[in-house]
Amino acid sequence: MGIRTIEWKNNRIRMIDQTLLPGEFKYIDIKNIKVLWQAIKELKVRGAPALGASACLGVYLGIKDSKAKDYAQFYKELKSVVNYLASSRPTARNLFWGLERMLCVSDKAKHLSVEKIKKTLFQEANKVIEEDRASCRRIGAYGASLVKKNERILTICNTGILATIDYGTALGVIYKSHEQGKNIKVFACETRPLLQGARLTTWELKRSGIDVTLICDSMAASLMKSGSVDKVIVGADRIALNGDTANKIGTYSLAVLAKYHKIPFYAAAPFSTFDLDIKTGMDILIEERSHEEVSSLFFKNQVTAKGIKFWNPAFDVTPNNLITAIITDRGIIKPLYKLNIEKYADK
Numbered sequence: 252m253g254i255r256t257i258e259w260k261n262n263r264i265r266m267i268d269q270t271l272l273p274g275e276f277k278y279i280d281i282k283n284i285k286v287l288w289q290a291i292k293e294l295k296v297r298g299a300p301a302l303g304a305s306a307c308l309g310v311y312l313g314i315k316d317s318k319a320k321d322y323a324q325f326y327k328e329l330k331s332v333v334n335y336l337a338s339s340r341p342t343a344r345n346l347f348w349g350l351e352r353m354l355c356v357s358d359k360a361k362h363l364s365v366e367k368i369k370k371t372l373f374q375e376a377n378k379v380i381e382e383d384r385a386s387c388r389r390i391g392a393y394g395a396s397l398v399k400k401n402e403r404i405l406t407i408c409n410t411g412i413l414a415t416i417d418y419g420t421a422l423g424v425i426y427k428s429h430e431q432g433k434n435i436k437v438f439a440c441e442t443r444p445l446l447q448g449a450r451l452t453t454w455e456l457k458r459s460g461i462d463v464t465l466i467c468d469s470m471a472a473s474l475m476k477s478g479s480v481d482k483v484i485v486g487a488d489r490i491a492l493n494g495d496t497a498n499k500i501g502t503y504s505l506a507v508l509a510k511y512h513k514i515p516f517y518a519a520a521p522f523s524t525f526d527l528d529i530k531t532g533m534d535i536l537i538e539e540r541s542h543e544e545v546s547s548l549f550f551k552n553q554v555t556a557k558g559i560k561f562w563n564p565a566f567d568v569t570p571n572n573l574i575t576a577i578i579t580d581r582g583i584i585k586p587l588y589k590l591n592i593e594k595y596a597d598k
């Protein structure tokens with residue numbers, strides 16, 4: 252712990268540049284929304300909850316110098332900032348949840364002066380940050396109640412401090428279990444093509460003193476067959492009303508493998524990741540990214556012949572019937588998902 256992925260500091264957004272890790276730990280200052288948009292696109296900041304916080308701080312960054320004379324003019328500027336940030340990455344629900352929340356707060360404050368509305372938006376962005384810190388800790392506590400002593404947990408991508416403000420979702424469960432002295436061991440999938448598991452998860456867990464072993468994504472089946480995995484716990488980018496869960500590409504394969512090997516498979520996410528307007532995972536828009544991510548090793552060494560074709564979806568959807576339970580900040584949701592998600596949504 253002890254670090255913050257993203258925050259408001261010195262009148263700008265300060266974030267850890269995750270593309271430099273683990274080689275270099277560096278904060279960068281974001282002074283305008285064009286730079287923020289690029290930072291999101293290039294995954295300098297990434298992970299669904301961290302994108303939610305980026306969206307909220309980004310809205311404030313985009314309107315803080317507005318000279319609008321009335322609400323109509325201010326709203327026009329606000330909407331254009333929101334639409335711009337919404338075009339950065341399509342899959343993580345939290346980004347859109349954050350933008351919608353800021354719009355809603357502005358609307359409720361429209362009777363106030365423009366300066367006061369700006370102040371309200373600033374307070375809201377900081378509230379979202381504090382809520383994320385608390386919600387990850389609740390996910391951690393609920394999830395840790397499922398983890399027994401000495402268990403070996405397989406995970407993918409990065410769902411920890413770096414994907415949130417300062418704790419994590421799936422890794423929040425791991426941090427909490429570790430704090431409870433459960434002597435857990437973690438297997439981290441490298442997470443091709445951009446290696447969030449290899450670069451970020453192992454870095455995070457090692458600095459927290461948690462036993463972590465890196466595997467290539469293709470090793471998961473053999474690892475499970477060898478009897479070395481007790482649980483799979485992953486994060487989520489968007490969860491549909493029926494529990495279908497979009498997460499980093501490769502998650503679906505882990506879920507299929509877990510089912511075959513009779514290993515419980517959990518997704519962990521705050522309620523801000525649920526999209527109750529989407530009935531099933533079929534309706535989740537999956538981001539496709541540039542072929543350079545696949546044709547090279549983290550943009551450095553070209554590993555393919557020139558002129559070949561690529562397919563590079565950043566996420567996949569795990570169908571609800573492969574998910575043992577969803578660990579949320581409101582409790583652990585079990586099947587029947589639609590019924591139970593609706594119940595928890597009202598809590």
Ligand code: MRU
Nearest residue numbers: 297298299408410414486487499
């Ligand atoms: O492309 P990324 O690195 O933003 O993808 C992130 C993931 O898929 C995470 O597993 C997910 O956002 C959960 S983060 C707590």
